[in-house]
Amino acid sequence: MLDLPPSGRGTLAIVGNAPGLDAAAAIDAAACVVRFNNAPGFGKRTGSRVTHLALVNRGGQMHEWLGDPHFLARPVVQRAEAFILPFPMLPAEHNRPEQICWTREALALLAPLGRPVHVLPGDLHRAAWTRLARAGATGRPNPSTGFLVTLALLLARPAGHGSIEAHGFGFDGWPGHPWAAERAWFRQAEAAGHIRLHPCPT
Numbered sequence: 309m310l311d312l313p314p315s316g317r318g319t320l321a322i323v324g325n326a327p328g329l330d331a332a333a334a335i336d337a338a339a340c341v342v343r344f345n346n347a348p349g350f351g352k353r354t355g356s357r358v359t360h361l362a363l364v365n366r367g368g369q370m371h372e373w374l375g376d377p378h379f380l381a382r383p384v385v386q387r388a389e390a391f392i393l394p395f396p397m398l399p400a401e402h403n404r405p406e407q408i409c410w411t412r413e414a415l416a417l418l419a420p421l422g423r424p425v426h427v428l429p430g431d432l433h434r435a436a437w438t439r440l441a442r443a444g445a446t447g448r449p450n451p452s453t454g455f456l457v458t459l460a461l462l463l464a465r466p467a468g469h470g471s472i473e474a475h476g477f478g479f480d481g482w483p484g485h486p487w488a489a490e491r492a493w494f495r496q497a498e499a500a501g502h503i504r505l506h507p508c509p510t
């Protein structure tokens with residue numbers, strides 16, 4: 309689902325946005341560095357490298373970015389080698405009367421940079437629902453961007469390409485995400501040797 313650059317062999321650092329993250333040296337030493345949204349701490353305590361930047365393409369955050377004339381000039385956007393949009397584009401009839409999907413507009417916004425943009429497919433969301441249900445979520449959970457991108461990377465990464473190091477995942481934030489189930493899934497993935505968690509100091 310995601311093609312990492314040639315440097316994809318080696319450590320992959322997935323950098324969450326939890327407060328208190330201070331791991332610049334370890335993150336910058338990775339072959340690939342994936343960050344999210346506004347990437348707090350970028351250029352300082354969370355390091356200054358980014359190969360992929362995931363930008364949520366539904367809801368108010370993307371709408372806000374679309375209205376910011378300086379968005380493309382942000383350092384983390386300028387340095388990203390590729391972008392990830394975690395939600396597939398909604399059909400027009402499902403995107404009204406209130407617009408929630410901004411995928412088309414996000415693609416147009418990023419186009420002048422001339423870099424790859426990966427839109428994660430609906431199949432990934434169905435895979436996420438299955439895994440979160442096994443981890444304790446009920447109904448049709450709304451997975452976070454961090455969960456979706458991490459799952460996509462795990463499914464796409466060939467065996468033997470190096471460790472996956474998750475830094476700064478606090479499993480907290482917007483109450484619509486199934487944080488307890490996501491935390492449980494990450495811990496199961498760590499126990500199975502698929503990923504290594506580096507929690508923030510408390």
